Amino acid sequence: MKSYSIGEIAERYHTTVATLRYYDESGLLPFVKRNAQGQRIFTDDDLGYLEVIDCLKRSAIPLRYIRQFMHWCVEGDATLPQREQFMIDQEQALEARIQVLQANLDFLRWKKWYYAHANQAGTEQIFFMPGTTQVDPKWRADYLATHQQ
Known part of the structure; x- marks a missing residue:
């Protein structure tokens, strides 16, 4: 499975590395893994989540609601x-x-x-x-x- 750096993801979604870090620190990216050096690593599986976050953010949905939604996604079918x-x-x-x-x-x-x-x-x-x-x-x-x- 292909992996992406935070910079590659920032470029792909027309945002900044700082914004993605903020999203992660705010709990919007519970699916993101880190490598041995502690750097965030995104995978192809994460792209669908990122697309949802991008859409919800551009729709002016508050981060607290996006965070809740992303946690439901990670929880699986029960949600x-x-x-x-x-x-x-x-x-x-x-x-x-x-x-x-x-x-x-x-x-x-x-x-x-x-x-x-x-x-x-x-x-x-x-x-x-x-x-x-x-x-x-x-x-x-x-x-x-x-x-x-």
């Missing part, structure tokens, strides 16, 4: 129900965050359109309801009607 529920919960949380991010992106795109047109007109007054600085809702409705996916 399959907990691991399945963990993934269900994380999927729901990630989908909720995606919805919030999509709504934010949609709003930013509306404002980009708004400012492009205001800039072209030389004023944003074209969007305001008479006598106010409030954007007439018809503009947003018109934008949404022509920019919905």
Whole structure:
């Protein structure tokens, strides 16, 4: 079985050696072995675990939850129900965050359109309801009607 140094793993997962050491010290890497010199050695078997950790970390899941999940993985089949529920919960949380991010992106795109047109007109007054600085809702409705996916 092929083995990898911590530097090779850091490069493979676009992270730093210091980050991997921190993960190990924080209990996220209970599967990692050490050689006679005390250096961390990763194997092909570890790559699947590292892929999971990388995904969970990029999904903004707190380290304490990732640590728990990794300990369940090492414990084996007895923890399959907990691991399945963990993934269900994380999927729901990630989908909720995606919805919030999509709504934010949609709003930013509306404002980009708004400012492009205001800039072209030389004023944003074209969007305001008479006598106010409030954007007439018809503009947003018109934008949404022509920019919905």
